[in-house]
Amino acid sequence: MGNLWSSFITAATIDPNKKDLNAGTVSSVVITGIVVVFIGLILLILCVSIYGAIFSAAAKKKAAKAEAEKKAAEQSKEAAAKPAASPEPEPLIEDGIEEETVAVIMAAIAAMSASAGKKLVLKSVKTSRPQRSAWSSAGIAENTRPF
Amino acid sequence: MSIISSFLDTMAALARDSGFAGFFADGGWKNIVMILISFVFMYLAIAKGFEPLLLLPISFGMLLTNLPYADLYHPDFWNYQTVGGNDHYIDYGNILQHGGLLDILYMGVKLQIYPPLIFLGIGAMTDFGPLIASPRSFLMGAAAQGGIFFTFVGAAIFGMSAAECGSIAIIGGADGPTSIYVSSKLLTDKSTIGVGTIALAAYTYMALVPIIQPPIMRALTTKKERSVVMGQLRPVSKTEKLIFPILVTIIISLMVPSAAPLVGMLMFGNLLKESGCCDRLVKTAQNELMNIITIFLGVTVGATTQADKIMNLQFAEVMGLGVVAFSIGTACGVLLGKLMYIVSGKTINPLIGSAGVSAVPMAARVSQKVGQEEVPTNYLLMHAMGPNVAGVIGSAVAAGVLLAVVK
Numbered sequence: 001m002g003n004l005w006s007s008f009i010t011a012a013t014i015d016p017n018k019k020d021l022n023a024g025t026v027s028s029v030v031i032t033g034i035v036v037v038f039i040g041l042i043l044l045i046l047c048v049s050i051y052g053a054i055f056s057a058a059a060k061k062k063a064a065k066a067e068a069e070k071k072a073a074e075q076s077k078e079a080a081a082k083p084a085a086s087p088e089p090e091p092l093i094e095d096g097i098e099e100e101t102v103a104v105i106m107a108a109i110a111a112m113s114a115s116a117g118k119k120l121v122l123k124s125v126k127t128s129r130p131q132r133s134a135w136s137s138a139g140i141a142e143n144t145r146p147f
Numbered sequence: 148m149s150i151i152s153s154f155l156d157t158m159a160a161l162a163r164d165s166g167f168a169g170f171f172a173d174g175g176w177k178n179i180v181m182i183l184i185s186f187v188f189m190y191l192a193i194a195k196g197f198e199p200l201l202l203l204p205i206s207f208g209m210l211l212t213n214l215p216y217a218d219l220y221h222p223d224f225w226n227y228q229t230v231g232g233n234d235h236y237i238d239y240g241n242i243l244q245h246g247g248l249l250d251i252l253y254m255g256v257k258l259q260i261y262p263p264l265i266f267l268g269i270g271a272m273t274d275f276g277p278l279i280a281s282p283r284s285f286l287m288g289a290a291a292q293g294g295i296f297f298t299f300v301g302a303a304i305f306g307m308s309a310a311e312c313g314s315i316a317i318i319g320g321a322d323g324p325t326s327i328y329v330s331s332k333l334l335t336d337k338s339t340i341g342v343g344t345i346a347l348a349a350y351t352y353m354a355l356v357p358i359i360q361p362p363i364m365r366a367l368t369t370k371k372e373r374s375v376v377m378g379q380l381r382p383v384s385k386t387e388k389l390i391f392p393i394l395v396t397i398i399i400s401l402m403v404p405s406a407a408p409l410v411g412m413l414m415f416g417n418l419l420k421e422s423g424c425c426d427r428l429v430k431t432a433q434n435e436l437m438n439i440i441t442i443f444l445g446v447t448v449g450a451t452t453q454a455d456k457i458m459n460l461q462f463a464e465v466m467g468l469g470v471v472a473f474s475i476g477t478a479c480g481v482l483l484g485k486l487m488y489i490v491s492g493k494t495i496n497p498l499i500g501s502a503g504v505s506a507v508p509m510a511a512r513v514s515q516k517v518g519q520e521e522v523p524t525n526y527l528l529m530h531a532m533g534p535n536v537a538g539v540i541g542s543a544v545a546a547g548v549l550l551a552v553v554k
Contacts (some may be wrong), residue, residue, distance in 0.1 A: 008177055012553060013551075013553070013554055014553050014554075016308065016309050016310035016553050017309070017335055018308060019309075021303045021309060021312065026299065027300075029296065029549075030297065031298075032548060032552060033545055033548045033549070034296055036402070036544065037292050037541055037544050037548065038289045039402070040398070040403065041285040041288060041289040041546045042285070042286075042289075044398060044399075044540070045283055045285045045286070045395070047246040047398065048278075048282040048285075051394075056381065075402040108509055
């Protein structure tokens with residue numbers, strides 16, 4: 001196939017400095033050009049269509065599966081919600097932390113756990129001792145920024 | 148007394164060696180005309196906004212190269228010699244030792260380094276999503292390359308050499324880097340036109356796409372065809388976008404190896420973008436690298452516009468055939484769009500066919516604009532981007548064919 005192909009291409013090779021090209025040469029260039037461009041792009045159409053079809057079929061399957069799982073989860077949730085009515089213990093809040101801060105932390109956890117499909121519980125809120133001084137944090141930030 | 152005479156002698160020598168004297172030397176008036184022409188292109192770039200990022204460097208290169216005795220560029224260094232049976236030998240050692248600034252930078256054009264690097268940047272900026280969602284767009288991108296090959300016929304009728312025919316024809320691909328790539332490889336010192344001429348014509352017409360295309364599009368389509376409203380394209384997954392550049396590189400490079408540098412770099416840039424893990428490389432390819440290469444490419448291509456390659460009948464022929472190439476390309480794209488309109492049961496708007504000439508994204512915007520003249524709520528832009536980016540691949544394949552045939 002490779003030899004056939006290269007002989008097809010080289011059969012019509014023209015010297016760059018050749019003037020007054022005859023009709024046969026010119027029409028062979030035109031036909032070769034248009035045919036090769038179309039063959040190339042039609043090959044791409046076939047490949048892209050095939051893998052496009054595979055992927056959209058896979059995507060549909062995935063979507064259907066996700067839908068079914070979601071439904072099942074909802075059902076089990078409803079079933080589980082009734083017996084598990086006992087409230088979670090209240091989180092231990094250190095003195096000096098405002099209720100607003102706690103609310104923000106709880107909201108963030110709720111948002112994260114909703115997307116992960118898990119239910120997380122806030123147990124305590126404490127102030128932590130800073131690991132590094134402000135100067136060393138600034139130094140690290142400065143050095144790692146380019147990356 | 149001797150001080151005064153030596154002073155006068157020195158002044159006279161300086162005057163003889165100055166560029167001003169060069170204008171009065173043999174053929175010096177041609178340089179003046181060329182400098183005036185460069186002013187025209189600078190005006191078009193700055194005041195009229197004609198592809199300024201390229202036309203301005205090109206026109207300034209044109210100015211620099213035509214300043215007598217500045218020795219920035221030496222056309223005679225680039226003449227082919229026959230050494231050991233190789234009739235395309237260029238003495239790069241001599242250029243490195245004696246060349247001017249623009250000679251050194253021009254090596255990137257002659258060695259086909261700059262156009263593929265520009266393609267790397269274009270790939271990093273292009274979203275092939277619309278083409279993957281609607282692969283039939285490839286057909287319009289292929290049809291619009293008809294302009295290239297029909298113009299080859301036109302140039303042959305004018306009695307031009309094969310290299311000149313190929314270089315002029317590729318203007319129809321509406322792709323600047325591809326035009327420079329093909330012409331710098333094909334044109335020899337015996338050719339009457341230069342790479343600069345081809346680049347000037349290509350970029351001028353690319354800037355004129357919004358003027359050249361709409362009349363042809365309106366003439367070839369009916370009001371009913373232009374009014375077809377096209378629905379939304381399907382969403383394309385990341386995996387599909389990742390497979391696409393690899394697939395295109397393999398298929399096209401195996402089919403037309405001479406198109407591999409252009410298509411390979413285009414798709415490499417696209418893979419970097421779609422991979423999502425090489426942000427820094429993508430940014431460089433899109434911005435810094437692309438801008439640096441654009442400056443080098445523009446100013447050196449401009450430098451090749453020497454008086455004897457511009458001030459001849461062939462320049463007028465190039466400009467004339469260039470616009471023919473563009474128009475036929477547009478017409479072929481629209482006509483295939485019409486065919487697809489019929490075959491698809493009137494669901495495809497033939498206006499998106501004209502976007503098959505590359506000129507990204509200008510040609511797609513023209514399709515959108517002409518379509519909106521009929522139905523103001525019709526958004527053809529994303530549909531037109533399919534043939535548009537297919538046109539970039541198509542013209543690279545067409546370039547590969549020309550390079551494989553003429554050598």
